[in-house]
Amino acid sequence: MSPTTPWSSWTRAGAQGTRADRLVDRGGVRGGGGAGRAPADYGPRPRLGGLRVPVHFLHGELDTEVPLKVPRECAALIPGAGLTVIEGAGHMSQQDQPERFNTALRAALASMPERAA
Structure with missing residues (x-):
């Protein structure tokens, strides 16, 4: 599209x-x-494409509400954006797979650039 x-x-x-x-x-x-x-x-x-803030999508691999292609396409349009697919999780990945979600969130946050003072 x-x-x-x-x-x-x-x-x-x-x-x-x-x-x-x-x-x-x-x-x-x-x-x-x-x-x-x-x-x-x-x-x-x-x-x-105009976003100039760090963006990282966390998306459940089994999400039937929002197809995985949506965050993939969004990430491709945003400079420097990332995407982590949460294995075994649906639309509510933070509830479906909380340990995997939290691990992915921590990794995404750790990869974000430090804010300039």
């Missing part, structure tokens, strides 16, 4: 029928305006 593809199409590409899909379809998280919501055509991809 192109960097200008709307968020709803982006998440749906590999997640037909997921909770994320249902939220988009009924105007939930991203669809209908209001506090914490974005327009249905919201697509963050064009801006990801």
Whole structure:
């Protein structure tokens, strides 16, 4: 998908029928305006390349809510971004595999550059 593809199409590409899909379809998280919501055509991809802060995605390998291709594509668009896939974890990787999640989080944080004073 192109960097200008709307968020709803982006998440749906590999997640037909997921909770994320249902939220988009009924105007939930991203669809209908209001506090914490974005327009249905919201697509963050064009801006990801402009991020200048450390970014590291932690994603469950068995996540059925957000396909693994989404953080892979996001990481590819963000300069210096990383991705760790949590083996044996689903959407709630911090609960599914807390020890693996915490190990991955510590490693990701340790790899972050020191903040300039």
